Amino acid sequence: MTVTLAPATIDTHTPHPSTPPAPTVRRRRWRPGLLAAGAYLILLVVAAVWPTALAPGDPLAADPLGVLEAPSAAHWLGTDHLGRDVWTRVVHGAGHSLTIGLAATAIAVTGGVLLGLLAGLTHRLADETLSRAFDAISAFPILLLALLFIAVAGPGTVSLIIAIGVATLPHHARVVRGQTLLVRRAAYVEQAVTFGLSRPRLVARHVLPNVIGPVPVLAVIGLGEAIMIAAGLSFLGMGPQPPSPEWGAMLSEGRNYLQVAWWITVLPGVAVTATVVALTVVGRHWQARFDGRQR
């Protein structure tokens, strides 16, 4: 009879809580995911800036004789219910989605940094008021807040941009406020005060550069979020109106033909997903690098 000993399951490498955590950034030379994400984003920017380089056709050109054609050599991604080339429309749609996403993120970041600095630098009452205002905005689900704004201002690209920008602003503002509260007590800021620097110069030269660190990373991930919300709202008919080749709007248009021509609906959706995944991968990688440097 043999006695089998249970394999040692005790993890002897478990660090004691007081030991500093190991750096989470693993150094691997080959990062296919990151590379693919970068390549896709470059392609996306090219599609947004110079769409005819990738798709020379007209995204609005209808062809009554070639409707609902399956993907083929002539039409890579098939044609839609009006005979428009889906590839051309997806490529030309990149500009819409990227513009809306970038503009909304710009509003969120600019507003967030300014209001976050204000909350972090002024006295308690202003801080308390601003912080509660951020809380109040975040209490609304983003999509509903955007819908409220669109009910007031009417549907369209500009409404979409402002609505998403305002809805995602508190996130940036909170981060900047937190950083500001830390930085304003730092020794170098106190020393700058003793040197008699004027307040604007103090903020611009010493506080802002040290506060702004995490913001670009947040902005990249926020850009993906903004593009996804924008596509959702366009899908509901609240964004750019047909026939413009916006991804969410294309998806919504193609829905009635789902049974016979899935490509009209699914492929613009895949473009949205790929964009968000790529931005998240790049953003997270950057964040890991950033966190590694902070330590």
Add this chain to the structure above:
Amino acid sequence: MFSSPLRAAARRLAAGLVVLWAAATAAYLALLVAPGDTVDTIVGDGADTPQIRAQIIAEWSLDRPAVVQYLDYLRRLAGGDLGRSYLLQRPVVEVIGEQLAPTLTLALAAAGLGVLLAVVLAVATAGDRRPWLRRASSGVELLLVSTPPFLIGVVLLSVLSFRFGLFPVSGDQGVGALVLPAVTLALPIAGLLAQVLRDGLDRALDEPFVLTARSRGVRERTVLLRHALRHALLPAVTLAGWLFGILLGGAVIVEQVFGRPGLGQVTLTAVTSKDMPVVLAVVTLSAAVYVAVNTVADLTYLLVDPRLRRS
């Protein structure tokens, strides 16, 4: 003098009320700055004479100063009166009440499914037992979180309903019609929740109490489920408010994809026809539930974790 945990709880409640008031006010301000004449909206396509206009102004108290109307709005809101729909000429409470059940069913089914899926994914892949499974799972989660819900819905619909005819294409008849919408709404939730839970599990597995449990010869599964999962669930509770927002916003889109009746349809109709009382009510109500959910989550936290009672 209050003891310190009571005071902390009171502070949270007060902060919740302030946020609620601010949210209601923000929604009301949106109504004030809305372009277009309220009387025009109410008249709609009906008979339009100066008498009818005067009657509408009197009936809806549109001739009083904005401040008075605002205070009146707050007073009615506190009493649970959400006003009357411009379009349907009925109390908003009724309009929303009728459509609450299908949305609530959808949201609860999706939340349950999402949480279950997330726990299974996180428990199966936490720690460093199966690195490959873990990486695959992270990839799937990233995909789920990044895919717009309408795409998930459309793909499910096109494969399972159109191709194989397993589920009805639209409507809300029976349990079968609930499956695809609930799955659609549950998947993004599962993706994000699984990431948070696994992080929590990983951190819990590094704690000394896990080492103690293992040294007693407790099986790995028991360590995970009985000891680590409890600690990992706690931080996930803070996501309750976020979860609610995703559910409500997602429900609007999912109801549209699957042609289900519910709050989403009510909201979209109200937004496109500028039926502001209904829009305001939905938005204010969602903020109120968000604040309530978050306050309860915070209070639960205080109750469960004594370390937080000090501040």
